[in-house]
Amino acid sequence: MEMAELPEYFRWIDRARTQAAGRIPVRAGLECDWLEGCAPWIGTLEAAYSWDYLIGSVHYLGDWSFDDPKWLGRWADCDLEAVWTHYWKTYGEMAESGLFDILGHSDLIKKFCHVPTGDLDRFYDPVIDRIAASGSVIELNTAGWHKPCAEAYSTPRFLELACSAGIGLVISSDSHAPAEIGRDFARAISLAKAAGYRETVLFEKRQRRFEPLP
Ligand SMILES: [Fe+2]
Numbered sequence: 168m169e170m171a172e173l174p175e176y177f178r179w180i181d182r183a184r185t186q187a188a189g190r191i192p193v194r195a196g197l198e199c200d201w202l203e204g205c206a207p208w209i210g211t212l213e214a215a216y217s218w219d220y221l222i223g224s225v226h227y228l229g230d231w232s233f234d235d236p237k238w239l240g241r242w243a244d245c246d247l248e249a250v251w252t253h254y255w256k257t258y259g260e261m262a263e264s265g266l267f268d269i270l271g272h273s274d275l276i277k278k279f280c281h282v283p284t285g286d287l288d289r290f291y292d293p294v295i296d297r298i299a300a301s302g303s304v305i306e307l308n309t310a311g312w313h314k315p316c317a318e319a320y321s322t323p324r325f326l327e328l329a330c331s332a333g334i335g336l337v338i339s340s341d342s343h344a345p346a347e348i349g350r351d352f353a354r355a356i357s358l359a360k361a362a363g364y365r366e367t368v369l370f371e372k373r374q375r376r377f378e379p380l381p
Pocket of ligand 1: 198224226271272
């Protein structure tokens with residue numbers, strides 16, 4: 168989205184609030200790319216509107232949009248261990264920035280099934296500590312079930328570690344079309360419970376409240 172398109176986005180939110188008044192609460196959120204040196208820019212975005220929540224996500228490693236099928240070829244000659252190390256280091260830096268209420272699709276790096284061998288806790292443990300210290304929450308994002316990895320973001324093991332570390336959880340569908348809103352939420356709730364979660368987090372004006380999982 169171009170900066171110039173933001174006012175139109177705000178109008179859409181206003182219209183949705185009018186249409187849904189008294190029936191569905193409409194929250195204003197923004198998913199922000201975490202790019203090197205972007206913190207001042209995120210501050211500008213933060214001040215641009217009365218957001219209910221901001222999501223931070225890593226979709227780029229340097230100039231590589233690694234989750235874009237257009238750049239799948241770049242996986243062919245990369246060192247998986249190095250890419251994963253770079254990804255989780257970047258994710259940890261994003262958490263530590265403290266700019267975001269929610270940290271998006273934590274293990275997006277697995278989207279096209281490029282996963283190193285061995286125990287993945289070596290990647291998860293340090294980032295779990297950084298997320299827990301930041302106070303941001305993570306999301307259980309159901310879109311992953313519909314990607315080549317065929318697994319929600321985050322993986323069950325990551326959710327278990329996050330729950331043990333006291334990191335809050337939101338459930339989201341990352342919908343890119345109306346029909347995808349709330350997709351697989353029943354399955355996500357079961358997964359969250361299996362990881363130890365008993366409640367989810369809801370945001371309004373960047374304040375959180377907790378709601379028991381059904
Ligand atoms: Fe995303």
